[in-house]
Amino acid sequence: MDDDASDYYEIFKDIQKYVHYSDFSKNKGVLDGFKPPCVKLLENSDHPFVVPNLLDCQIFLYMIKLVKTANSNTLNKVNCKFLNFWINEKLRKYEQDKPICVKTLYSKLASFDANINDDNLLKHLNNIDNNIFENVNILYKLYEFYYKIYNETNGSISCTVVSCKQLTDSCFNEYKKGIINCPKDQSEFCRLLKQFESQYKLLKNKSSPSSDFNISELIKLPTYEEVAKEFGIIDWEDIIIKICYILGPMFGIMLISLCLNKFNPFGKVPCIKLRGQNKRKHNLHDESHKKAHTYDNKNIKKNMIYKLPYNSADYS
Numbered sequence: 001m002d003d004d005a006s007d008y009y010e011i012f013k014d015i016q017k018y019v020h021y022s023d024f025s026k027n028k029g030v031l032d033g034f035k036p037p038c039v040k041l042l043e044n045s046d047h048p049f050v051v052p053n054l055l056d057c058q059i060f061l062y063m064i065k066l067v068k069t070a071n072s073n074t075l076n077k078v079n080c081k082f083l084n085f086w087i088n089e090k091l092r093k094y095e096q097d098k099p100i101c102v103k104t105l106y107s108k109l110a111s112f113d114a115n116i117n118d119d120n121l122l123k124h125l126n127n128i129d130n131n132i133f134e135n136v137n138i139l140y141k142l143y144e145f146y147y148k149i150y151n152e153t154n155g156s157i158s159c160t161v162v163s164c165k166q167l168t169d170s171c172f173n174e175y176k177k178g179i180i181n182c183p184k185d186q187s188e189f190c191r192l193l194k195q196f197e198s199q200y201k202l203l204k205n206k207s208s209p210s211s212d213f214n215i216s217e218l219i220k221l222p223t224y225e226e227v228a229k230e231f232g233i234i235d236w237e238d239i240i241i242k243i244c245y246i247l248g249p250m251f252g253i254m255l256i257s258l259c260l261n262k263f264n265p266f267g268k269v270p271c272i273k274l275r276g277q278n279k280r281k282h283n284l285h286d287e288s289h290k291k292a293h294t295y296d297n298k299n300i301k302k303n304m305i306y307k308l309p310y311n312s313a314d315y316s
Helices: 005-024 028-043 054-070 077-091 102-112 119-124 130-149 161-179 188-205 224-231 236-262 268-302
Strands: none
Touching: 005 054, 005 077, 005 130, 005 188, 028 054, 028 102, 054 077, 054 102, 077 102, 077 119, 077 130, 102 119, 130 161, 130 188, 161 188, 161 224
């Protein structure tokens, strides 16, 4: 069955229950009853897939039994997705000299212990896609740290100053792995990460187990900008937007000035007509100047003394 991230994110609607299941599975006092099937599995050391050690194998079987019992021996889809994630997470801690085959491992164990056999669980078991696994694992670890810091039963901080410091530091570092993938908070994973952040910050108002320290001083999570700066990640989209914001008005002013110089509000034609009118006015001025010059020449000729021969006759 193909993975859908949203199916795994359903786990976090009731995450406290699943974190407690994981804590209960570490109760070594009840693990002996799950030893025989694991011994049979490990008798053959030539499996072509990753096989857990004896202790982890017992924890696998106990966890499956625990979740089934807590849900009236009926595993719904979310229960199955949690178990699939949980087994994937444990197997990934082993050196990968062989492939992980969750479904094959479960089928093998179920053949030795019929009590864990469940067709619905088998249908939902697979090797989780890496991207989905990483996101779910980050969220799950954050809530593991959270419930080690805070005891919801009595509503107070349950760790000492030393352990609280270690847990809050671990929470800070794990949160960085998630927030760096959330520059815009658009995905379901980012929404769940923000939801955790809101819940985590409420711990600032909880009382510490002693007066040795103030839990509010330890509860802090990094922002995307802080992590991006630490990792040297450049948000080119943001830089481009800022450049456009600064240079946009400048280009606009330059374009308007260019248009005003080239065109008037009525377009090109009036400009051409205006230039034609100016040219005609200039020609008219030249013609007037020439005529005025011709008229002056005529006047000058009238006033000239003509040297023509003259014969006088005396008629007296």
